[in-house]
Amino acid sequence: MHTSSTILWEELPSRCRDTVKELLEFARQTQHFIKPSDINQAISRTLFLLENQTLFQNIKIKKNLKPSLPLVDADIHQMNHVFMNLVLNAAQAMEGKGEINIHTDLSPRKHYIVIEISDTGPGIAKDVMQHIFEPFFTTKQEGQGTGLGLSMVYSIVENHGGSINARNRKEKGAVFTIELPIKNKDSKGVIDEK
Ligand SMILES: Nc1ncnc2c1ncn2[C@@H]1O[C@H](COP(=O)(O)OP(=O)(O)OP(=O)(O)O)[C@@H](O)[C@H]1O
Ligand SMILES: [Mg+2]
Numbered sequence: 001m002h003t004s005s006t007i008l009w010e011e012l013p014s015r016c017r018d019t020v021k022e023l024l025e026f027a028r029q030t031q032h033f034i035k036p037s038d039i040n041q042a043i044s045r046t047l048f049l050l051e052n053q054t055l056f057q058n059i060k061i062k063k064n065l066k067p068s069l070p071l072v073d074a075d076i077h078q079m080n081h082v083f084m085n086l087v088l089n090a091a092q093a094m095e096g097k098g099e100i101n102i103h104t105d106l107s108p109r110k111h112y113i114v115i116e117i118s119d120t121g122p123g124i125a126k127d128v129m130q131h132i133f134e135p136f137f138t139t140k141q142e143g144q145g146t147g148l149g150l151s152m153v154y155s156i157v158e159n160h161g162g163s164i165n166a167r168n169r170k171e172k173g174a175v176f177t178i179e180l181p182i183k184n185k186d187s188k189g190v191i192d193e194k
Contacts, residue, residue: 036071039113046083055096064103072180078156085149086117086176093121118175123168
């Protein structure tokens with residue numbers, strides 16, 4: 001009788017093999033491995049990992065990525081983590097049905113890259129909004145979420161000298177906006193005006 005469930009790496013379909021490779025690479029924990037990074041590429045890579053998942057079957061993802069954005073000094077693995085968390089949150093809020101828009105651009109004075117992730121979900125209630133970036137804050141049922149997602153996103157963005165905020169759209173849904181400085185200043189605090 002064949003009892004082993006071992007599958008040889010070569011037996012995996014190539015698309016699946018690529019996904020596993022990506023996932024392993026994605027999960028690699030590198031501490032502050034800052035180098036000039038392509039944010040559009042990090043977003044595309046995150047979407048590649050997510051778009052075939054069941055949760056995304058009835059979600060339309062629209063990318064509107066500004067071509068030839070300057071590179072930002074960033075730990076690309078941590079950035080992957082940021083986009084993964086925000087896109088997952090959006091999909092979960094919409095309960096797997098709706099539209100996610102991802103937009104990148106340069107700030108008017110070209111000192112920041114601006115990333116906007118919006119959804120067509122229920123949005124965020126006022127009394128929830130003030131807590132969303134706190135560690136362990138979740139509105140999900142017990143066992144469904146740790147409430148660590150956004151607090152990690154917040155600290156990663158902050159470590160990169162950037163900022164993140166959330167608001168509700170005039171229409172349905174929530175919008176998360178991240179600003180990342182194109183060149184990180186060594187000294188803390190003073191970042192060029194936008
Ligand atoms: N796009 C969104 N639309 C509506 N509410 C959101 C959205 N993103 C986050 N939230 C709210 O913010 C809360 C905190 O999010 P966070 O990612 O920190 O934790 P979580 O998603 O609940 O748990 P985990 O990330 O561990 O799975 C969520 O429980 C939800 O109430
Ligand atoms: Mg989350």
